[in-house]
Amino acid sequence: xxxxxxxxxxxxxxxxxxxxxxxxxxxxxxxTVYYWGWIRxxxxxxxEWIGAIYYSGSTYYNPSxxxxxxxxxxxxxxxxxxxxxxxxxxxxxxxxxxxHDWSTSTPAFDYWGLGTLVTVSS
Amino acid sequence: QSVLTQPPSAxxxxxxxxxxxxxxxxxxxxxxxxxxxxxVPGTAPRLLIYSNNQRxxxxxxxxxxxxxxxxxxxxxxxxxxxxxxEYYCAGWDDSLYGAVFGGGTKLTVL
Numbered sequence: 001x002x003x004x005x006x007x008x009x010x011x012x013x014x015x016x017x018x019x020x021x022x023x024x025x026x027x028x029x030x031x032t033v034y035y036w037g038w039i040r041x042x043x044x045x046x047x048e049w050i051g052a053i054y055y056s057g058s059t060y061y062n063p064s065x066x067x068x069x070x071x072x073x074x075x076x077x078x079x080x081x082x083x084x085x086x087x088x089x090x091x092x093x094x095x096x097x098x099x100h101d102w103s104t105s106t107p108a109f110d111y112w113g114l115g116t117l118v119t120v121s122s
Numbered sequence: 123q124s125v126l127t128q129p130p131s132a133x134x135x136x137x138x139x140x141x142x143x144x145x146x147x148x149x150x151x152x153x154x155x156x157x158x159x160x161x162v163p164g165t166a167p168r169l170l171i172y173s174n175n176q177r178x179x180x181x182x183x184x185x186x187x188x189x190x191x192x193x194x195x196x197x198x199x200x201x202x203x204x205x206x207x208e209y210y211c212a213g214w215d216d217s218l219y220g221a222v223f224g225g226g227t228k229l230t231v232l
Contacts, residue, residue, distance in 0.1 A: 049221035
């Protein structure tokens with residue numbers, strides 16, 4: 001049974017870097033069928049896709065975040081990570097990691113973590 | 123402002139059939155598949171429909187999806203109180219080169 005779990009600081013200061021890790025259990029991250037990625041949700045608002053990474057390191061990033069975004073895979077730990085630099089209050093959100101099934105033209109986010117709230121504040 | 127447009131709210135009584143629309147453009151819905159997600163307050167979203175009209179294992183047959191041109195719809199028949207949730211459509215936009223969501227529709231079961 002596939003499970004994803006986000007971890008990282010719940011509070012980040014403005015202008016600093018937000019770093020999160022998603023630990024995957026029940027499926028090797030090097031499974032060639034799937035991408036692994038992130039989606040966020042500001043409190044009380046809708047969903048925003050952040051980006052996705054393949055086990056080889058190939059990435060797709062949201063163009064609006066691309067200049068501040070870095071994603072990486074650690075296959076030895078079965079984890080993948082997100083770094084978002086120069087954060088502002090607008091980056092305050094619940095961050096979800098999710099498996100991306102890209103067998104059709106639009107990736108389906110078929111497994112999700114529980115989410116972790118990250119607040120940007122001094 | 124979301125790339126995909128959904129009505130902010132919808133409602134129905136138990137047993138009724140309700141539909142939720144999702145409007146896009148020729149760079150997203152018309153050329154790519156549409157997925158739908160259900161989010162009960164305080165929980166992570168759940169994949170409800172993928173590839174326009176396919177249900178993942180475990181999703182009741184009461185939920186169905188369709189697509190025509192630049193629009194898509196989610197239909198829920200035999201509405202139940204447990205269906206009260208936020209529903210999001212999602213697609214891939216070829217111009218933005220990224221996944222996009224609708225703004226969400228809050229479904230209330232009266």
